[in-house]
């Protein structure tokens with residue numbers, strides 16, 4: 001199977017086949033790369049990732065560090081003159097990469113915080129202070145307030161196998177080495 005077809009088959013049932021199929025009409029204009037905020041500071045070249053996907057360079061794309069440098073800001077998605085749904089295509093490719101063991105450590109770590117606290121970025125003292133200055137409760141009405149909701153999240157993590165996907169160790173409550 002061509003890599004493009006695999007991407008459509010994976011992302012289509014979740015985001016819509018037509019949505020992901022937009023990948024096929026990329027004309028390599030580079031507007032995505034030109035506007036990518038992450039690309040100004042990192043090695044990600046969005047146009048190149050799209051091209052490699054179209055050229056059936058499956059292994060190169062899935063094992064690429066660049067794949068994980070997208071912040072999912074959706075700028076490329078908004079700018080693309082061909083309406084290629086770039087960000088959602090990138091997310092779909094990441095799903096395939098994660099299942100093949102290429103999930104980046106930084107993403108595994110953020111995921112482990114979700115498992116441990118319910119937040120990819122748990123609140124810190126500085127943000128608590130800022131919230132107080134704005135007249136807000138010190139912590140938001142999330143798992144930070146409703147600790148019992150964390151059990152629901154952890155139960156979902158186990159049922160979906162997300163813990164296995166990120167390599168989470170329930171005994172140490174950390175990532176496996």
Ligand code: SF4
Nearest residue numbers: 026027029030032080
């Ligand atoms: S902006 Fe759209 S058409 Fe242009 S290179 Fe990026 S994905 Fe392709």
Ligand code: SF4
Nearest residue numbers: 036070071073074076
């Ligand atoms: S969604 Fe990702 S690839 Fe697109 S502009 Fe934002 S950081 Fe760059």
